[in-house]
Amino acid sequence: MPKHVDPDARRRHVVDALFRVVVREGLHRTSLRTVADEAQLNIGSLRHYFASQQDLMRFAMQSMLDRVGSRLLEHVQRIGDLGSHPRPEQLQLAAGLLAELLPLDEHRRAEVTVFLDFNTAARTNPAFVDLSRQAAEGTRSLVRRVLTRLHAEGALRPGLDLGLETERLTALLDGLSLSAVLHPEILSPRACVDVLLTHLSDLSLPMGTPDSAH
Numbered sequence: 001m002p003k004h005v006d007p008d009a010r011r012r013h014v015v016d017a018l019f020r021v022v023v024r025e026g027l028h029r030t031s032l033r034t035v036a037d038e039a040q041l042n043i044g045s046l047r048h049y050f051a052s053q054q055d056l057m058r059f060a061m062q063s064m065l066d067r068v069g070s071r072l073l074e075h076v077q078r079i080g081d082l083g084s085h086p087r088p089e090q091l092q093l094a095a096g097l098l099a100e101l102l103p104l105d106e107h108r109r110a111e112v113t114v115f116l117d118f119n120t121a122a123r124t125n126p127a128f129v130d131l132s133r134q135a136a137e138g139t140r141s142l143v144r145r146v147l148t149r150l151h152a153e154g155a156l157r158p159g160l161d162l163g164l165e166t167e168r169l170t171a172l173l174d175g176l177s178l179s180a181v182l183h184p185e186i187l188s189p190r191a192c193v194d195v196l197l198t199h200l201s202d203l204s205l206p207m208g209t210p211d212s213a214h
Contacts, residue, residue, distance in 0.1 A: 014046065032056060087204070090153060098146060169199065
């Protein structure tokens with residue numbers, strides 16, 4: 001009797017292998033052959049699920065976006081009602097949520113590395129542009145929602161331009177991600193979190209100031 005193979009599980013197994021190859025060798029050196037070898041599959045088995053390297057890359061990028069999205073949703077659910085927490089804790093919780101996008105451990109480092117390589121490829125490959133844009137818009141949307149929620153709870157200074165602050169914070173996250181992947185010996189995970197929290201603290205009301213939203 002032939003062995004039953006779960007197609008979804010097999011695709012996840014291949015994507016995990018792809019991530020390892022990209023982290024180790026870079027996207028430009030990643031091929032169906034190298035991924036098949038890493039996944040310990042023959043090339044024919046891989047082509048059963050992905051017709052081309054481009055199909056594999058797109059599936060991997062979409063899988064990464066889905067994974068990050070699911071993790072963010074779980075994080076939001078754990079936080080619950082932000083307004084039920086003291087103001088300093090609100091900033092800590094917001095920083096923790098946004099830190100899901102940073103390479104703070106091996107798993108997230110692999111995601112960010114693939115993300116950076118994929119976006120570099122998208123600059124010259126039209127087949128990847130839509131997913132690259134989806135990722136960029138998703139990050140901005142998350143940052144905007146976090147800042148809007150903090151503002152609604154009266155945790156931020158009055159008069160802030162949330163559109164501008166969204167771009168500033170998004171740029172900070174992008175810069176931290178790039179530096180931490182390229183130079184982990186210079187920018188540690190702890191330093192990434194400290195920089196992020198300091199930025200949010202600079203946007204917040206000084207302690208002891210009455211909440212402007214209440």
